[in-house]
Amino acid sequence: MITKQSIAMRLLAYMKHEINLSQLVNWAENAILVGGFEPGSETEIRKVLGKLGLADVNNFGLLWEDCEQLMAQLGYKVKVEAALVA
Numbered sequence: 001m002i003t004k005q006s007i008a009m010r011l012l013a014y015m016k017h018e019i020n021l022s023q024l025v026n027w028a029e030n031a032i033l034v035g036g037f038e039p040g041s042e043t044e045i046r047k048v049l050g051k052l053g054l055a056d057v058n059n060f061g062l063l064w065e066d067c068e069q070l071m072a073q074l075g076y077k078v079k080v081e082a083a084l085v086a
Helices: 004-015 021-034 042-053 064-073
Strands: none
Touching: 004 021, 004 042, 004 064, 021 042, 042 064
16 A cells, blocks of 8 residues: 555655666656555645656656645655764
8 A cells, every 4th residue: 555654754765865767757656556545645646756756857856845835745854864874
């Protein structure tokens, strides 16, 4: 089942460079095709997956602000931390 949490975790993996844009887009496209969305959240989930599924198209893309907004739509707030690399 595709839940808001599962989408947020996949988007977070992209933001942390654990997966690339192509992997995120492919996952989102497959999730839309497979279906099985969290009850009561189908509309929000479809909107977020739709945006992610188009992220590899030049006219759409996926900016940091887009990721932050999508995470908010899923119920998450993004916090950024930095550490000095020696």
